[in-house]
Amino acid sequence: MVDITDTLDVKGEVCPYPDVKSKRKVKKMKSGDVLKILVDYPLSAERIPETMKSLGHEVISIDKVGDADWVILVKIK
């Protein structure tokens, strides 16, 4: 089990808010921290992991936990 440093809840938000908010959030976090992102917007659920990878962070997991409900874990580089 991974230790989660912080949780970002962007449910209910339309793109690009989930993408932009998660980008802003990881910028403030330290190396080795793990961020849990809760998102219910499909396009963002597909995009956020890609954006995180391109920023060099490690995407630990993407889980679909319900109808239009995803949990993304990101480890900050």
Place this chain on the structure above:
Amino acid sequence: MLIGLFSLKLSEVKKMVDIVTVVIPGLIVGILFGFILQRGRFCMNSAFRDIILLKEYKLAKGVALALGVEMIGFSILILGGIVTANPKPFTVLGSILGGLIFGIGMVLASGCASGTSYRVGEGMTGSFVALLGLGIGAYTTKSGVMSWASSSLKTTIADPITSGGLRIAGDATPIIMLIIGIAVICVFVYFHLIPYLKERKEKNEAILDFSDMTTKIFKTAYPWWISGLAIAILNCAAWISSAAGGRNYPLGITAGWLGWLQWSVTGLDSALNWLVFMVAGLVLGSLIAAIISKEFKLRIPKEGKTLLLQFLGGLLMGFGAVTAGGCNIGNLLSGIPMGSVGSIMTGIFIVLGCWLMAYLLFMRGEE
């Protein structure tokens, strides 16, 4: 609510509106369009905005591919005499300012006219609010309190040029469009399709994999080129279907919602054309796609401010679309492949307006 409104309507208008050429074909094309938009996450606001915001080009490439294929399809339809070219007029200030305001509005609304419409089917209540704004903005600009603004932009400046329906090369436009379209396809095949097929071959995957098609069509998101191709082919079919229903133009969005409002306010059945049923079908198609892929959920933005911004964005989009004579679908997706100068200008300024607002809203102050 939409479905309820529709079933009520159907019984009332049976006598006035042709079900075989208008209602059913409009609905079918709409359902397919909504389905592809939802599965392809095909939103032009995301496409243009993310070029500068996330340096992400997939959706933008999808739009470019769709335009290229449409250039070929539309030219064949026009040259083959199946439809007559019907380019939107170039009203200079109307086309430019309308496009710019539309582009600004779609960033605030978090979706273009088509993106907002399909998200309503996904259960995004913020997009529903934006859509109400779009309808009200379009109606007040078309025949209400704001009509002075759009009509003054349309007449005074455009008169000396009298360029209604101006195309880039007059009657030779379809030939030019055909050539550009073929060039786009060549670029696509050379830079995407061939490398893609090579990669599949190296991985020892079948070139064409038809296994598990149900999952591919109903469950997983479409890659950009599949949605681009599908939308282009659908728009060619849509033009034929729409023309047969008495409306000689490919897909549009804003005028469809405008038609609904006009009909509900005035009660005139003349407002109910092919496009009105197409947009109703669009929401239905997106709803079906979202339910099947388990992506439907009623979602509310956490901050009230977001809803207000989305409504304001919708109003601006409605104003811009009527002033420019079309939204991102009527002008950008359907007008550009026809070679309409007005649509090309509007398209450019929709992108510029989108970038301007995306910069102000999301990028200013960050490195």
